[in-house]
Amino acid sequence: MKKLEHNKIEKKWQKIWEEAGAFKVSNEESSQKDKFYLLEMFPYPSGKLHMGHVRNYAIGDTLARFMRRKGLDVLYPMGYDAMGLPAENAAIKGNTAPAEWTKKCIDDMVKQQKRLGLSYDWNRLINTSSPDYYRWNQWIFLKLLERGLAYRKKAAINWCPRCKTTLANEQVVSGKCWRCGSKIKVKIKKQWYFKITDYADDLLAGLDELEGWPDAVKIQQRNWIGRSEGAVIDFKIKSSKRTIPVFTTRPDTLCGSTFLLIAPTHPDIFDIARGNKEKIEDFINEAVSSSIAEKDIKEKKGIYLGVDAINPLNGKEVPVYTANFVFMEYGTGAIMSVPAHDQRDYEFARKYGLDIIEVIRPEEGGYDGKKAYEGPGKLVNSGEFNGFSSKEAIKKISRYLSSAGTGRKSVQYKLRDWLISRQRFWGTPIPVIYCEDCGIVPVNEDDLPVKLPEDVDFSDEGNPLKTSVKFNRVTCPKCGKPAKRETDTMDTFVDSSWYFLRYVNPKEKEKPFVPEDVNRWLPVNQYIGGIEHAVLHLLYSRFFTRALKDMGFVNFNEPFENLLCQGMVLKDGAKMSKSKGNIVDPGDIIKEYGADVARLFILFASPPAKDLKWSDDGVKGCYRFINKLWKLADEKSTASELIQKEDKDFELFLNRTIKGVTEDISEDLQFNTAIAKIMELVNRIKKLPAGTEIKRRGVKVAVSLLSPFAPHTAGEIWESLAKNTRLDKESWPEYDMSLIKEGKSIFELPVTVNGKLRAKITVSDTESKENLLDKAASNEKVEKFIKDSEIIKKIYIPGKIINFVIK
């Protein structure tokens, strides 16, 4: 018997596919067949593949191979998200140029991916750190700048002291840097932003149409955008012309407002304040300089500004404070505090001895003096508005305020503009020049790309880009005088916000992509990646797509039609990581058991969206299965002549399996159950007599169904069974629906008594209800349970069950 030499077989088939260009796809052909754009989130090229990657690619490749055999034109590309800190750190440490270092890492990644037998169209490979790619980041930046969607402003920003760079809000996780976990500090800095907030409402509304996205991701985006409806109400400052506008979602509680709070970073704070300015300044400095992370634990603090404001509804005078828990970035940077009905205000009021007035009373319970009541109810202590429900009062009070000119409806978002400036070297240079006379001058489109220089000193603190003489020596494109180049580079999330478009025309020199081609291939039919990008990459990409649509470059709103968020790969109850020492190296598994077994196990062990618990024994199980099939296929060589033998049951089972596997893959991406069904089929094939026609047919179908999961072994077996043909070129097996329907006509019908299974009777679907009930009742086992009792009810559900209800 021939031994299964997996490593040899893998090499053989990978070579055959490569030489045949089996997975190349051209933009022209796509019009003849239905297209299918399948995409995995591209990796950061660390140089080392881990199990999370393998899972991601195993899911994608299986689907890609399945779709091709179903006759679709499949675009399935791979690329590398290659900008970022590690290359720069390597440069600092090892004195290697980031470009070289990155190139080597990418080569290493490609090698490892190729060993898995992934069917990418490698001709479309992209590397975001190449000037051919990042010049289009710059081009898009200039387009956004033209439209006012890119702008520069001074604001309080998140600063990561370890990465020595600023971060966008989305990149701060619980007050820490998303990448390195350092605590974030607050700094005031002038930086570049993309105006994602212009699309807040649109991005929110678009979520409703994304039926192919997991709810978890949509909910996260919805929360992140954080739309809330309310009103802006103006409080006049006593003996001053100034007013303080506040945002509230609860205008019904206006009469319960006993003080105002404004953010410590409010630009007007010193104009408003009349108290001890030194003390106030000290307070503000402390509040601003403390890190965001500390804010979580910190108690509420504030200081009276020495002025009072006037409630526009009841004319009451209330004190104005600044407090450390009020944000300038949200609403108007000032709030009306209603301590009886807002827990935060309650705590503040208790601490500083401020008035608490109940204005909302529900049927039961309500404000009890111990904590705020935040629900709805009927108004009290609110003058002419007493007795109205919260809902009615919100309308009436809003109407009153707007007719008096002291308030207006308002919608606020939690989403803030995307800060894209990074004080790093290994990123896309922001293509602007600062001229003393002309101000901010964009680089001319013809002068793109603004390339990263090579004369850089990495040994200094701060952004290495500042050390390049070549890079910084520049003249103003407008007036020709010496000028300064922007040395900040772009957030690497800019690269990933449109890479899925570049795959369509990866080598295009004149434009980032060709709109007609992109409009044909996009949106991505199936996108696969981790859920950690729920509000980062996925939100930014949706924003870019919309902006590009508004500029007329694409004709769709949403880049990703269906999204699958794969679960993590766990071992010993934790995510595989160096620090935990629980890493399983994919390379070792491939060497020992083969790429097909690695893929098979990872798909079989768990449904794709769930976390996967790694099991060495489970891998062995899949290895056994592959070998079992291999041996079965080898049997044919011992039988000189195949015996004709009919086996209707097996034929039916075979057809059912084809149907089941097809549906599991195409409808629900249920690879685990699809594989289980193929295993069942193989178990049944084993029981068939050797050397029969039907057995050989069974093996062929099993191998054919298995091929998307285990393409090398399946290809090898098929070649030996089917006259040296290539399985990946065969169309997907069909099933005979009439046979399946016919198979249903005689079956086992379960019979229960009081819902407990007592027997199964073999019936035909043509038998009458009465006949079946008699048959069931006279069954030996059933009779035992019903003979001494009164039958209250007889239930027959055709094709499903019989149930006798007895007393």
Place this chain on the structure above:
RNA sequence: GUCGCGGUGGCGGAAUUGGCAGACGCGCCAGGUUUAGGACCUGGUUCCUUAUGGAGUGCGAGUUCAACUCUCGCCCGCGACACCA
């Protein structure tokens, strides 16, 4: 705290328009094969019970002839957000 996801044998997991709980795999047990180990093959394997039988999908109620599946109330685990007014 808010929102979301989940809880089924010793383990990973099947079963959802309500209709045979535990497919498939692992592990385990018994037998075979082998000088031995491993590998391989055959059979068994939710729990209790000698059999007949009974119990059983986190807990407690409810709807139903029938509930892993639907409703209500809890408990536990995981994840996201976290003073957003």
